Amino acid sequence: MPALPETNYPQFRRYKTGTSWFRINSPTQYEEIRKMGSRWFIDRYEVKILPDRNWVYDLTFAYQDFAEAITQEEYQQIFRNLSS
Numbered sequence: 001m002p003a004l005p006e007t008n009y010p011q012f013r014r015y016k017t018g019t020s021w022f023r024i025n026s027p028t029q030y031e032e033i034r035k036m037g038s039r040w041f042i043d044r045y046e047v048k049i050l051p052d053r054n055w056v057y058d059l060t061f062a063y064q065d066f067a068e069a070i071t072q073e074e075y076q077q078i079f080r081n082l083s084s
Contacts, residue, residue, distance in 0.1 A: 011060055012075045013067045021070070021078050024060050027053065033078055040082050 011024040021033040028047040033040065047053050059067060 005061060007060060010072070012070045012072055013059055013063055014070045014074070015067050021075055022059060022067075023075055024056060027056055027060070030056060030059070033075075033082065042079075042082060 009024060009026050011022075013022040013024065014020070019035050022030055024030045029045065030047070031042060031044045033042050045052075047056055063069070
């Protein structure tokens, strides 16, 4: 199995559609904030199977076609909006 590229965690991403924001904590853990209509959801995931690991890899390293990098501050602002 090839080694993962070097990166620092956490990493932050947002779907280009503006419906989900991600905090990637490691190759096997992430959280997602989703907007569905007027409702918001936050989910935390522990990745255990290969297809999910591949998806986290893509979200971390090969995301440019479907997502964009955001700052920790941008992610935290969305998170704070959920809490208020």
